C-alpha cells in the first residue's frame with residue numbers, strides 16, 4: 001500500500017523545503033489530500049531527489065533492522081522506526097552535499113597554488129603576486145573561520161535534531177521537535193504553534209491533550225487531577241511532560257483571534273533601550289505561571305501605576321513586537337517623541353509593575369494560505385510587522401518573504417541591523433528600506449513603484465501593512481489594480497509614529 005506523508009515528512013524525506021513541495025502542489029504537479037501527499041506521487045514530482053552516498057544509510061539500515069527485530073511486537077514503535085529512517089535519509093543527503101562542497105574548495109585551493117607557482121617565476125609580476133597572495137590568505141582565513149565551519153555546525157545541529165523526538169498534533173497535522181530540556185508546551189510555543197494553555201505549571205488543566213501514540217515522561221509536578229474517563233483516554237498535561245519517543249497528540253490550536261481569551265496579567269519591566277531619539281524598546285517579563293497567550297500581530301493595553309499613590313495610572317495601547325514563541329518576554333516599540341506620557345512614566349517608574357489587558361486585534365497571519373508574503377511597515381508600524389515576520393519564519397511555510405520598511409529618515413529604521421541579518425541569513429527573505437517624505441501621496445507612490453519594479457503582479461501574495469489609516473485607505477485600490485485579491489490584503493492602522501500629512 002502506498003504511504004501517505006505530511007508535507008513536513010515529505011520535505012524531510014527528500015531533503016527539500018516544505019515550500020518547494022507547496023509550490024509543486026500549487027502548480028498541480030503534486031496531488032494533496034487532507035494535507036498529505038502519496039510517496040509514489042512525491043517521487044514523480046521530485047525525480048532528481050537521489051542519495052549519492054549510501055554509506056550512512058547502509059549502516060543505519062543495519063541498526064534499523066536490529067531495532068525492527070526488537071520492536072517487532074509493537075506496530076506503534078515500528079512507526080517510530082519509519083520516522084528515524086526518513087530523518088537519516090535526509091541527513092545522508094546533507095552529508096553528501098557537504099562532501100561535494102568540501103571537494104570543490106580543495107580544487108579551488110589546488111588551482112590557486114598552481115597559479116602562485118606560475119606567477120612567482122615571472123619577476124615583472126612580483127607585485128601582482130604579492131597582492132594575490134595577500135588576498136588569498138585573507139580569503140582562506142575567512143573560509144576556515146566561517147564558511148567551512150558553518151556547514152559542519154549546521155550538520156551537527158541536524159544530527160542533534162535527528163536524535164530528538166518529533167511531535168505530531170492532530171487534527172491540525174502540525175509537527176514540531178520536542179527538546180528534552182523543555183516541556184511539550186514550551187517546545188510547541190517555540191515552534192510558533194498556538195496551542196491552548198493557561199497557568200503553565202500544572203494547575204489549570206487548559207493544556208491537556210490526548211496522547212494517541214508514543215511515550216512521555218513527567219518532568220514537572222502537576223496539581224491538576226484528571227477524571228477517570230480522561231485517564232482512561234490517555235490525557236496528559238503538555239506543561240508537565242516531555243516526549244521520550246516520537247508522539248502523536250490530539251489537541252486544539254487557536255486559528256483566529258476569536259480563539260484567544262482576554263487576559264489580565266501583571267508584568268515586570270525587564271529592560272528599556274532608547275534605540276534612537278524617537279523610539280524606546282520596552283521588554284516586559286510575565287510571571288512563569290501567567291504567560292500571555294496571543295497571536296502574532298495583535299496589540300494590548302498597558303497600564304502603569306506610578307509609585308506615587310496619588311498619581312493616576314497611565315494607560316496606552318501598543319502592538320506586541322515579539323513572537324508568541326517567546327511568551328515570557330514581550331517586546332514593545334514605544335515612541336518617545338513629543339513627550340509621550342507613557343514613555344515618560346516608564347522612565348520614571350522602572351520598578352513598577354505594568355498591567356497587561358488583552359490581547360486585541362485581528363491583524364494576524366493567515367496560516368492556511370500557501371502564498372508568499374509581503375510586509376509593509378511605516379515607522380513604528382514595524383512592531384506588529386516584526387511579530388508577524390518572526391512567526392512566519394518559525395512556521396517556515398512561506399516560499400518568500402519581502403519586507404518594505406518606510407520612514408522619513410535613515411535613523412528611523414531603528415532595527416535595521418536585525419533586518420539586514422535576516423536578509424543575509426535567510427535565502428527566502430528580502431529587505432527593502434524606503435525613505436520618503438511624510439506625505440500620503442508620496443508614500444503610496446513610492447511603495448507602488450517598488451512593488452511594480454520587484455513583483456510583476458501580486459496574484460500569489462498575501463500582503464500585511466501596518467501604517468496610518470488614511471495611507472492604508474489610499475493604498476487599497478492601488479494594490480488591487482496591481483493584481484492582489486482583496487481577501488489577501490491585511491491592514492493595521494497604527495496609532496503612533498511619524499505623522500503623515502494628506
Ligand code: FES
Nearest residue numbers: 198199200205239
Ligand atoms: S497550562 Fe495550566 S495545567 Fe498546563
